[in-house]
Amino acid sequence: MNGKQLILMEGITKSFPGVKALNSCRFELLAGEVHALVGENGAGKSTMMKVLTGVYQKDEGRIAYLGKDTEIPDTRTAQDLGISMIHQELNLAPDLTVAQNIFIGREPRRAFKLFLDEKKLHEKVMELFRRMNLQLDPRKLVSELTVAKQQMVEIAKALSFNARVLIMDEPTAALSDSEIEDLFVIIEELKRNGVGIVYISHRMDELKRITDRITVMRDGTYIDTVRTGEVTTDQIISMMVGRAVYHESVPDAKAASEQVVLEVKGVNRGSALKNIGFSLRKGEILGVAGLVGAGRTEMARAVFGADPVDSGEIAVHGRKALIRSPYDAVKHGIGYLSEDRKQFGCMVDMDVKTNVAVASYGAFSGPFGFMKDGAIQVASEKIVETLRVKTPGVGQTVKFLSGGNQQKVVIGKWLTRDCDILIFDEPTRGIDVGAKSEIYKLLDELAEQGKSIIMISSELPEILRMSHRILVMCEGRITGELSRSEATQERIMELATKRVLKEVM
Amino acid sequence: MKLTLAGSKADKAGNPVQLKSGALQQLLAFTSLVVLVVFFSLSSSNFFGFSNIVGILLSTAVIGVLALGSTFVIITGGIDLSVGTVMTLSAVMTGVFITFWGVPVPLGILGGILTGAFCGLLSGLSIAKLKIPPFIATLAMMMIAKGLALVISGTKPIYFNDSPVFREIALGSLLNSIIPGFKIPNAVLVFFLAAIVGAVLLAKTIVGRYNFALGSNEEATRLSGVNVDKWKIVIYTITGVFTGLAGVLMASRLNSAQPALGMGYELEAIAAVVIGGTSLSGGKGTIVGTVIGALIMSVLTNGLRIMSVPQEWQTVVVGFVILLAVYADILRRRKK
Incomplete structure (x- = not known):
């Protein structure tokens, strides 16, 4: 220093x-x-x-x-x-060698720049590694390296620019x-x-x-x-x-009932999820806090069947449920609202009514698979009204709606399908402040009507304001559970940074 | 360019309703078709005669039915490269059933169609369950069907001389017996009937809805709890049914199953679909568009032939038309 x-x-x-x-x-x-x-x-x-x-x-x-x-x-x-940055997601070409990656686009050449000078390339890389005190074969393919070694290659690449x-x-x-x-x-x-x-x-x-x-x-x-x-x-x-912390009049939430609607036990998935277990009660909003990369989205996707898990059990309404795909999850009344609405939440090029109806086409089709378009129209108009979606009509293309209204359309999709367990992943991401409180109000209303909600959020005030109970995750584990009265930002942050010490191998 | 119809519909909020992009492309395609017909009619007195128009329609039938089937997979954002040779395999199997095994003609036809459906089912399974990209899976099916057609037929054409009624499927004229003098071959009738069935399937039924949902955003559709694998398989099978039907039509029209034909038809079918305004990236498209697209291709070939443009040059022109049609689509998209 x-x-x-x-x-x-x-x-x-x-x-x-x-x-x-x-x-x-x-x-x-x-x-x-x-x-x-x-x-x-x-x-x-x-x-x-x-x-x-x-x-x-x-x-x-x-x-x-x-x-x-x-x-x-x-x-x-x-x-x-x-000035160089090593990103969380590494930017390396896996099928090139270590040396090729480091000097990509700046390869030393010989014979009127017609040929690559492999020898000089490796010399330069070895020189770099000597400076870093790093033992690594420059001829190895990046895909054969561990993530840690790949990171070293990124650092070497940065240094090769005289960072x-x-x-x-x-x-x-x-x-x-x-x-x-x-x-x-x-x-x-x-x-x-x-x-x-x-x-x-x-x-x-x-x-x-x-x-x-x-x-x-x-x-x-x-x-x-x-x-x-x-x-x-x-x-x-x-x-x-x-x-x-803005205690924006926390509605004296009716205490959630004791009736457990969803029970998750021992869910594991590679290094992303480790022994995840929790229960969700009827009419409850269960907040899930944690830092980026803590495994919250992975947990939601695992419960919803969107990603395969290695082990674990899920029971819905007290009965064991085999959930291996979103199709199974929805049959059990579980709906998932992705943090990435445009990619995973809705079909942005389609209109409101199509997006509201898509999860319920089975119910909207009659003999020989003919669609009941009248029923779809009625159902989607009802959703627009009850969720207060601001749109000129149900024929409006979803990409022209604001973020908050798009989110409401996705909520409408699950309500139309009669899902009573809703998993919200960052429900207010990309939504402006005014529309946020609108979404909060909607979540409160849904819980009061007896829907059970898992709400993943990176915004602590949001978690504190909305949740009956809070799970905190860190590195794929649930590191703590807090009741509304125990929860403070400090307490959550502490649990969210609680690294489980790995046993010595 | 403003993409609104002046003085036309407006929605409840009073905003002008934008023409759905598919509709505009169709309008464009339809206009091009009319322009072509007018142009060729003016250029040659032989063009706009009843027999020439019937000839155009007849030559559209087989490619047209193939293109109808292709429309379904292309709207999912997929592709089926096997329709050309699966069509041939279906024709050969029809020949095997009717000529070699002496099966009654209706059953033979059904067998031919089911052959196509089965190939479509296999493609669908390998795409949905084995997760092989559609391009590769159907490329493999293309080779498999081509080889099987040659093996089963012993590389020689199978003729239907023992069943004269089979020829009537394509070349007879049911309409002529109802309205004498209105001698439109059955193949044309079959094409239009198939188009109506296809249009209803796509626009009015649950398969059609999932078809568009898959093409619009497959992952979002999966996360909506839709059994995407199942519907993909269904859709590739539907394409197979149309392909099988095209095979029967072709065999009937030639009064023989020609095992060496068929390669390259898939590309003409895809061209017809694309000219008709269906987007290769999926989520958009119509059956009407495909019918118009197929007609444009036939009118172009026929008109150029009447104007004595050599066949080689006709192909060149069709190539440019495809470029033009797709470029028009891209231009329109960019303007938005």
Whole structure:
């Protein structure tokens, strides 16, 4: 540490239609420093880094690189300046070798640039690996490497651009404990070489170990920068969630009945889900909290039969249910509302009535499979009315509706199908503030009518406001269950970052 | 260009109703057909005669029925490359049933159609259950059917000389016996009847609805609790039924099953579907469009022949027409 200043971002402001993603944010990175950037989902960490790497353009503020004001209009410029980002999803071509991946598009050539110079390529890569102190055969195919090794290749690729600033987004998310140790060795090596590292992670234990300073962001604003050694984990968490929880008149929810409608036991799926078990009661809203990648969507898809599971049992209304596909799930009255409406939720090129009816075509068809179009018209008009969908008519193409109204159409699909267990995955994602409370109201109403709801959300206030009970997940496990009265943002964050220590192999 | 019909319908909110894109493409296709007919009629006095028009319709029948079937799979976003050779296999099997085994003609016809249906079922199974991409699965079926047609027939044509009634299926004229002088061959009748059945199936029944849902967003449809695998298999089987029917028609028209024919018909069928405004990416399309598309192809070939354009050049022109038709579709999409 104590190196010279590499990056200074000041007063960075960035708006997207309807949202102020960053409001006068600040970030400083020194050479030879590991600087953590932390905050809840949506706090603005990625947006900040996208501004730095030229993916987004700032509306206001300044970026100084090595003390000089610098504009970063595109990703190319960032790369040329030596600013590289290692994304959570690695960008490697699996069928090329390690060396080919590192120098892709910049392959050394010989004989009037007609032929690739394999020898020189491997020399350059070996030189790079020596600098990183990395043992790896450059001729190996990337697809043969573990995720950890692939990440090393990404880091090597970044360094081959003479990177001085390396941004790592959740670098340990997919790594085992011993692999994490290897990564930390490399990071130490990079520090010694004067590289500045931005380390985005939710794992408090790692932050304490590897980082020198921590910058906390919340709701698109800069909170503070602290020396890692001078704060406790609890202090960091409370800085992350510190906003006043808006107790927007939590409706004195009728206590959910004791009747269990859905019982999930011992569901496992690879490394994504581990021993998932919970129960859902009639008329209950069960919130599922956790950080991105905690396995919440995977859990929902497993219960809905959308992905195959390795083991596990599901009982619906006290009877064992064999759910191997969404078709089975829907037969048992379970409906799923994906976080990605456009891709998985609705048919955006089709009209409202088609989207409302598609899950219930069997009920809307008569002898010889002839469709009862009149009945579809009536049913979809009723949905539009009861769910207060703003549309010129049921013949309107869904892509012309707003996010909130699209969500209502999908809800209408499941109500038409008479589903009484509804799994909402991020029900208010991409929905503007006004429409959000509308969706909340709808969820409350559905629960009062006796529907049982699982609500996955990354927004803690939303979870706290809506849920009767809250499950918290971390790394594919359920790490805790909180009743409404016990739940606080701090308590949830603590459970959401609770890493289960793996046994020594 | 504003895609609204001036002074036409408006919905309840008073917004002008946009023509559904399929409808516009159909209008475009229909206009092109009319323009072509007018053009050729002016260019040659031989074109717009009753016998020439009947000839055009007759030559449309086989490809037309194939194209009807292809419309179904193409709307799911899939493709069936096997319809050409499966048609041939169906024709050969019809010959085997009627000529070799002496089965009564109606049963022989049914056997031919079921052959097509069975091939479609197999393609559907390998696509839905084995998750083989439609292009590959039906490419394999194309080769299998081609080979089987040659093996079963011993590479020689099978004639229907012992069953003169079989010829009547395509070339007789039921209409002529009802309205004397109105000598339209049965093949044309069969084509239009098949088109009506296809149109009803696609627009009015549950299969048709799932057909569009699959083509529009297969994953969303699956996540709506639809048994997508089952419906895919059903749809490929329907395509097979139409293909089998095309095989029977072709055999009847030639009074023989020609085992070496058929290759390449699938591409003409696909061309007719595409010219008719059905999108290869799925989710959009109509049977009426396909009928018009098939007619455009025949009118073009026939008209060019009457104008003494050599056959080789006719093919070149058809190629350009396909480019033009699809480009028009892309232009329209981009404008939106």
